[in-house]
Amino acid sequence: MLLNIIGTWIAATLTLAILSFLYRDNPFYKVAEHIYVGTSAGFAVIYAWAFDVYPMLVDAFRNNLAEHNYWEAWILVVPTILGIMMLCRSIPKIAWISRWPISFTVGIGSGLGLVAAVQGYLLPQISDTLRPLITVNNFVVYIGVIATLFYFYFSKEHKGALGVLSRVGIIFIMVAFGASFGYTVMARVSLLIGRFYFLLHDWLHVIR
Amino acid sequence: MRFWERLANVDRKVLYLLLALVVAVPIIVRPKTSIRVSEPVREAFGAVDRLPAGSVVMISIDFDPSSAPEVQPMLVALLRHAFKKNLKVIVMGQLALGLPLAEIALDQVAPEMGKKYGDDYVNFGYRPGFTAMMVGMGREIRDYFRTDYRNVPVDSFPFMRQVHNYEDIALLVSLAHGGVADAWIQYVGGRFNQAIIVGCTGVNAPNLYQYLHSGQIKGLIGGLQGASEYETLVERPGSATLGMPAQSAAHGLIILLLVIGNIGYLLSRKRKA
Numbered sequence: 270m271l272l273n274i275i276g277t278w279i280a281a282t283l284t285l286a287i288l289s290f291l292y293r294d295n296p297f298y299k300v301a302e303h304i305y306v307g308t309s310a311g312f313a314v315i316y317a318w319a320f321d322v323y324p325m326l327v328d329a330f331r332n333n334l335a336e337h338n339y340w341e342a343w344i345l346v347v348p349t350i351l352g353i354m355m356l357c358r359s360i361p362k363i364a365w366i367s368r369w370p371i372s373f374t375v376g377i378g379s380g381l382g383l384v385a386a387v388q389g390y391l392l393p394q395i396s397d398t399l400r401p402l403i404t405v406n407n408f409v410v411y412i413g414v415i416a417t418l419f420y421f422y423f424s425k426e427h428k429g430a431l432g433v434l435s436r437v438g439i440i441f442i443m444v445a446f447g448a449s450f451g452y453t454v455m456a457r458v459s460l461l462i463g464r465f466y467f468l469l470h471d472w473l474h475v476i477r
Numbered sequence: 478m479r480f481w482e483r484l485a486n487v488d489r490k491v492l493y494l495l496l497a498l499v500v501a502v503p504i505i506v507r508p509k510t511s512i513r514v515s516e517p518v519r520e521a522f523g524a525v526d527r528l529p530a531g532s533v534v535m536i537s538i539d540f541d542p543s544s545a546p547e548v549q550p551m552l553v554a555l556l557r558h559a560f561k562k563n564l565k566v567i568v569m570g571q572l573a574l575g576l577p578l579a580e581i582a583l584d585q586v587a588p589e590m591g592k593k594y595g596d597d598y599v600n601f602g603y604r605p606g607f608t609a610m611m612v613g614m615g616r617e618i619r620d621y622f623r624t625d626y627r628n629v630p631v632d633s634f635p636f637m638r639q640v641h642n643y644e645d646i647a648l649l650v651s652l653a654h655g656g657v658a659d660a661w662i663q664y665v666g667g668r669f670n671q672a673i674i675v676g677c678t679g680v681n682a683p684n685l686y687q688y689l690h691s692g693q694i695k696g697l698i699g700g701l702q703g704a705s706e707y708e709t710l711v712e713r714p715g716s717a718t719l720g721m722p723a724q725s726a727a728h729g730l731i732i733l734l735l736v737i738g739n740i741g742y743l744l745s746r747k748r749k750a
Contacts, residue, residue: 291493309574316573320602320626381608381664389667389693397691449683452700456547456679458500458727459701462720463546465500476505 281472284464413441485741492734499730503722510722517689518706521674521696524648525555530563532647533640538570538579539657544678545578548652550704550717551676552582555650558711560590560597565636567646569601569622571657576603576626595634602626607657611664615643643669648695652676662688676703 286301326345333342351370358367398414400407419431420438427435469475514522528534536555540548559566568579579600592598601622604610610621618641624630631637639645649671651658658675665671666688672695675685679700688694698707701724704717 292490313573316576316603317605320573321605324624324628325604377609381612385608385660385663385667389663393667393691393693394687397687445683449680452679452682454731455700455702455724455728456544458724458731459547459679459720460544461496461500461727462504462701462723463716465497465504465723466546466716466720469501469504476507 277471281468284468288464412437417441481737481741481744483741484737485745495730496727499726500723503726504719506722507719508722510725512705512709512718512721514706514709515703517686517697517699518703518710519696520689521676521698522558522707522710524672524674524695525558525564525650526562528562528564528647531565531636533565533567533636533645534559534648534650535567535569535646536579536650536652537657537661538568538575539572539651539653539655539661540578540678541572541574541654542578544654546716546720547678547701547704548654548676549578549582550701550715551698551707552579552652553586553715554704554707554711554713554717555652555676556582556586557590557713558707560586560592561711563597564647566598567601567637567640568598570603571607573603576600595629596636599631599634599637600626601631608660608664611660612668615665615669617641643671646671649673650676654678654681658685659688662693666693674698676707 283301283304286297287305289295290298326349330342330345333339333345351373354366355370356367357363357365398410400410402408402411416434416438418438420427420435420442422431422435425431466476470477525534536552536559538552556566568583570576570579583594583598583600586592587594587598594600602625604621606613606621613620619631622631625634643649643665649661649665651661651673653661653675654677658677658681661673662675666673673693674696675688675694676698677685677700679702682697682699682703685694685697685699689697698704701717701720705714705721708715708718
């Protein structure tokens with residue numbers, strides 16, 4: 270209980286310190302910012318070690334050896350070496366070693382991503398775009414897609430019919446940006462509401 | 478004319494103070510507002526509601542404390558809905574910093590719904606691997622999660638003995654604040670035809686409507702508004718519903734300031750010309 274109260278007071282103080290940036294940059298804000306970054310990084314490291322590296326590598330190695338699963342135990346040496354090689358990035362002289370595990374990761378990412386991009390994005394989106402022209406909405410989708418694609422066609426000067434189409438494309442792009450911006454404003458206000466709710470509910474107990 | 482120009486050039490600190498006021502007052506006063514449920518949220522609710530009791534729902538916690546005010550209410554409402562329907566829930570996540578938020582929500586909802594850890598829900602925690610893990614779980618979940626986050630073997634939970642891959646998961650829910658939801662849709666939805674619904678921050682919502690329209694996801698809960706709509710559907714108003722009057726007031730103020738700023742700008746330009 271006491272720990273909860275202390276935690277709430279620390280969180281409230283740090284919230285106010287972060288909000289003080291709205292007045293101007295100041296030491297309170299900087300302290301809060303550094304604590305946030307440090308705590309997040311520290312938490313992530315501890316979490317990764319306690320919940321991933323230790324049980325999946327150290328424990329798994331021990332358990333497999335104890336159960337005489339030698340192949341499953343010793344294969345774990347490969348990701349361990351790759352992981353250590355990745356850490357070499359922080360030492361400039363041997364930073365080049367990290368390229369090996371990075372290339373391994375990039376290879377996996379590209380291999381998986383290629384299939385996902387085609388199977389999970391391109392094909393479903395194209396097939397959804399090719400709708401029958403029986404409703405106004407579908408007609409608007411066609412115009413929007415074609416006009417926007419023409420706006421990004423830079424091999425020819427945007428004059429004449431191409432110019433008109435690309436201008437229509439700009440309108441569609443602007444509408445999309447507008448919707449995106451509107452949602453972004455909503456998201457930021459939501460975060461502010463979240464902090465105010467915390468201050469008024471958990472800290473000051475003004476609301477129940 | 479000078480009046481408008483002065484208004485357009487008012488100190489930004491005054492605007493911050495105004496915004497703070499219009500956000501704080503509705504939270505304290507709590508005016509009653511009616512929440513209209515949008516179609517994407519209704520579809521998400523329907524996707525959960527149609528599942529027969531005992532079906533397995535996997536909720537992926539793909540957000541962290543920076544987006545908790547928006548996404549956490551969705552998690553709470555979804556858990557209430559799933560437990561009410563007697564669905565089995567698996568919680569896991571792609572962000573290490575987000576998993577404690579799952580524990581907070583489970584500790585809040587499970588006791589009030591009379592649900593027991595291991596019998597009705599499990600928390601697998603976080604594993605690295607991202608897309609490789611997403612695809613790999615299509616073969617066998619145990620390749621990545623042999624134990625839950627408390628180091629208890631997965632097979633010691635009765636309902637988990639029948640769950641091996643996506644074929645055994647009726648619905649996947651990604652509660653995301655970044656591109657993780659896209660990855661679930663593209664890597665798991667595309668490859669394994671997994672039914673997916675997404676709850677996301679307002680910033681991400683516009684990018685996800687394309688998946689909803691193409692049928693790649695079964696529903697979309699976008700931002701605090703979406704969370705409040707889901708709370709309305711599960712008939713348990715929470716922090717999202719409480720925040721909606723403040724949200725509306727803040728939007729009203731922003732629109733008003735935009736109009737005033739633009740009038741001031743246009744008048745000053747006219748004067749200079």
